[in-house]
Amino acid sequence: MKIIRQLAFAFASAWQNFWRNLAVSVAAVMSIALILVLAGTSLLLGHALGQVLDSYRHRVSVLTISVADKTPLASVYDFGGQLQARPEVVSVRFITKDEEMRSFASDPRNQQLIEQIEGNPLPAKIEVTVTRLDDIKRIDALARQWRGSDRTDPTDYKGDFISNMVRLSTWLTIGGLGMLAVLTVASVVIVTNTIRTAVYHRRQEIELMKLVGATEWFVRGPFVVEGVMTGVIAASLALGVLLAAYRPFVQRFQAELFFLPLSYDPHFVHVLAQDLLGAGAALGAVGSYVGVRRFVRL
Amino acid sequence: MLAPKFNNRPVISFQRVWKTYPNGTDALRNISFTVPEGDLVFLVGASGAGKSSLVRLLIREEKPTRGRLFVHGQDLGSLRRRHLPHFRRQVGLVFQDFKLLPRMTVHENVAFGLQALGESKRVIALQVGLALETVGLAGMAQNYPNELSGGEQQRVAIARALVHEPPLFIADEPTGNLDPATAWEIMEVFLRINAAGVTVVMATHNREIVDATQRRVLAIERGQIVRDDHYGTYHEDHSAAGFRLR
Numbered sequence: 364m365k366i367i368r369q370l371a372f373a374f375a376s377a378w379q380n381f382w383r384n385l386a387v388s389v390a391a392v393m394s395i396a397l398i399l400v401l402a403g404t405s406l407l408l409g410h411a412l413g414q415v416l417d418s419y420r421h422r423v424s425v426l427t428i429s430v431a432d433k434t435p436l437a438s439v440y441d442f443g444g445q446l447q448a449r450p451e452v453v454s455v456r457f458i459t460k461d462e463e464m465r466s467f468a469s470d471p472r473n474q475q476l477i478e479q480i481e482g483n484p485l486p487a488k489i490e491v492t493v494t495r496l497d498d499i500k501r502i503d504a505l506a507r508q509w510r511g512s513d514r515t516d517p518t519d520y521k522g523d524f525i526s527n528m529v530r531l532s533t534w535l536t537i538g539g540l541g542m543l544a545v546l547t548v549a550s551v552v553i554v555t556n557t558i559r560t561a562v563y564h565r566r567q568e569i570e571l572m573k574l575v576g577a578t579e580w581f582v583r584g585p586f587v588v589e590g591v592m593t594g595v596i597a598a599s600l601a602l603g604v605l606l607a608a609y610r611p612f613v614q615r616f617q618a619e620l621f622f623l624p625l626s627y628d629p630h631f632v633h634v635l636a637q638d639l640l641g642a643g644a645a646l647g648a649v650g651s652y653v654g655v656r657r658f659v660r661l
Numbered sequence: 662m663l664a665p666k667f668n669n670r671p672v673i674s675f676q677r678v679w680k681t682y683p684n685g686t687d688a689l690r691n692i693s694f695t696v697p698e699g700d701l702v703f704l705v706g707a708s709g710a711g712k713s714s715l716v717r718l719l720i721r722e723e724k725p726t727r728g729r730l731f732v733h734g735q736d737l738g739s740l741r742r743r744h745l746p747h748f749r750r751q752v753g754l755v756f757q758d759f760k761l762l763p764r765m766t767v768h769e770n771v772a773f774g775l776q777a778l779g780e781s782k783r784v785i786a787l788q789v790g791l792a793l794e795t796v797g798l799a800g801m802a803q804n805y806p807n808e809l810s811g812g813e814q815q816r817v818a819i820a821r822a823l824v825h826e827p828p829l830f831i832a833d834e835p836t837g838n839l840d841p842a843t844a845w846e847i848m849e850v851f852l853r854i855n856a857a858g859v860t861v862v863m864a865t866h867n868r869e870i871v872d873a874t875q876r877r878v879l880a881i882e883r884g885q886i887v888r889d890d891h892y893g894t895y896h897e898d899h900s901a902a903g904f905r906l907r
């Protein structure tokens with residue numbers, strides 16, 4: 364019962380102090396909210412970029428091998444079987460010349476060209492899907508060694524594009540983590556200073572608490588609760604701003620850059636809400652603990 | 662609330678205690694004395710003699726540099742930080758500047774210490790009521806400190822110290838900010854508390870009170886106890902019954 368009463372005291376005291384020093388509290392909430400908006404924006408951009416990259420990654424993880432016209436079907440199936448047996452290969456699909464032609468003809472943009480060509484100049488194809496982008500290069504080398512491949516244009520492998528994409532993805536991850544680290548430190552410093560101001564205003568009370576036999580955690584509790592409260596309010600504000608901006612941003616992007624596969628992701632909104640509220644509470648707790656620790660030592 | 666309970670065990674025991682500050686000043690030098698349960702002791706001496714350092718050691722705001730200091734049988738030099746709150750609850754503290762929280766009512770100021778212990782509202786209301794009654798402020802629970810006289814504010818501070826029912830009271834110049842008549846009223850409260858069996862140690866400059874009360878006097882000069890009179894006066898009185906350390 365005593366613990367519950369002490370918790371109730373910590374919450375009541377934190378709430379009272381938040382309103383009593385409203386100017387300082389509002390300044391802290393706004394500063395942290397701004398930082399969390401920046402952090403949330405970087406998470407949203409990261410997620411959007413991830414969506415685009417995933418889509419490209421899916422596309423480039425498929426290697427298409429052109430089959431020379433005179434290659435016997437038995438050799439094609441034999442090579443297909445060899446590829447399928449490799450652990451890095453997810454699937455192998457043989458596309459005949461006719462299927463390739465039908466697919467080509469189904470595109471309205473190719474109508475004019477279809478009327479001008481005679482016969483079927485398109486090669487049969489083997490479509491190989493691999494698990495990791497890095498594996499594409501190995502399959503490409505195998506295809507080029509295979510006698511049945513079209514000598515003029517054996518595969519659609521785009522080496523530079525893939526390696527550039529992997530590099531970009533790595534740098535974006537590192538950059539995002541670096542930015543989050545900087546923003547985290549800034550938030551902790553802001554909360555720490557806010558709580559120190561509150562501690563300064565209440566130094567006499569703290570001194571008395573210590574003299575009448577309050578434990579360190581009893582004195583510290585209200586400040587930590589206040590820090591968490593500040594962090595959660597700031598996170599809620601930041602979340603509101605980001606959610607209001609997310610859908611219009613995606614819609615505008617879809618309208619202007621229609622070729623990029625970007626879409627509104629409701630699942631990510633839940634993840635973002637959890638991350639921001641968790642981060643706000645954690646930043647508030649850590650910042651206030653650091654801010655009050657030195658002053659509360661008995 | 663206050664029931665006499667004497668058995669003359671030493672509540673306080675200083676054993677060759679030294680307090681040296683980082684700048685090399687010896688605030689206390691080789692202090693030894695004991696205070697039995699139920700005693701009332703005046704600490705007297707000029708400003709800077711070492712009274713405040715002694716009080717700070719007694720409430721474990723500081724540790725002795727050398728020697729050992731026991732309060733309620735606990736060695737304060739080796740008392741762990743986590744045990745400090747429990748120790749402080751056994752000591753009632755009263756200061757010259759009252760140290761009341763201006764935004765809280767009299768009731769809230771007195772209840773403050775009990776809230777820190779997580780006591781229930783019912784227990785707090787009962788204990789605060791008794792403490793305010795003991796200091797004669799039963800009708801002023803809802804007043805704020807700035808609505809009270811200096812003497813009344815000091816009574817609130819005494820009630821706050823009393824509310825835990827501590828067996829030891831330490832008062833640092835409790836009448837220093839009060840006029841002579843009010844100082845006497847406050848002293849009478851301390852005498853009532855002491856009569857109920859509570860040990861009282863009071864650092865004071867108030868000669869009239871010390872002389873009129875005729876209780877034990879420890880005189881400190883330059884960090885040393887120079888006089889320990891059992892029925893003493895503020896200044897050395899060769900006719901007083903007691904003993905001399907120097």
